[in-house]
Amino acid sequence: MERLTVTLGERSYPITIAAGLFNDPASFLPLKSGDQAMLVTNETLAPLYLDTVRSALEQSGVNVDSVILPDGEQYKSLAVMDTVFTALLQKPHGRDTTLVALGGGGDR
Template sequence: MERITVTLGERSYPITIAAGLFHDPASFMPVKAGDQVMLVTNQTLAPLYLDSVRSVLEQAGVRVDQVILPDGEQYKSLSVLNDVFSALLEKPHGRDTTLIALGGGVVGDLTGFAAASYQRGVRFIQVPTTLLSQVDSSVGGKTAVNHPLGKKHDRRVLSTRFGCGRSRLPAHPACP
């Protein structure tokens, strides 16, 4: 396991790079037993990885809820963001919850925006599953959703935590 720290003053965060992250609860730190998380993914990745990630977290004593988003850039919208907020409020999730984004740029941006906005900001862990999301949207803490009149008009900046299983990337567009 390799850990790198992105040094941004108060917004610094670690990046964890390793094979098999989904089998190690430590990959999802600072989440610990007794915590509550909302796992956000999309319809393509859910059948591939959702049960595995959920199982690892639940075995560590974490309460896991989930939101499965439709696929596509057109769903990085305020209306889908509202669906994530509704899921958080229905469970209910408080200020101490953690949002985990399991997906590419759309899932990462939407979940990051939700984490920065919900309850004035909650913890956020990003598990980018595409090469582009590993080198672009998951690094730097900028996140956005699209407005009907233009892309990326609604933006937030947040601190993140990032993990990715590099051994999967060459064989599959999803890296976990």
């Protein structure tokens, strides 16, 4: 498991990269900061990984919500991010909600 830090002063945050992370619920324990998580993914990757990651997080004691976005570069915009923000506001998510992004280079 490799952890990188995006250094933004007070807004810094970690990114974790690991092989087999989806298959081991214990792998998620160091990632969670509270008991809520929001999974953000796209229409291509959701059928491949969403249920597995949701299950692993739930086994770690986390309540999980998800947002499935359209796939493609044209959807990487602030307007589409508003969908994520709205979903976070509609549920009991706070500053300690763990955001899990599933994306990048997936094929059907």
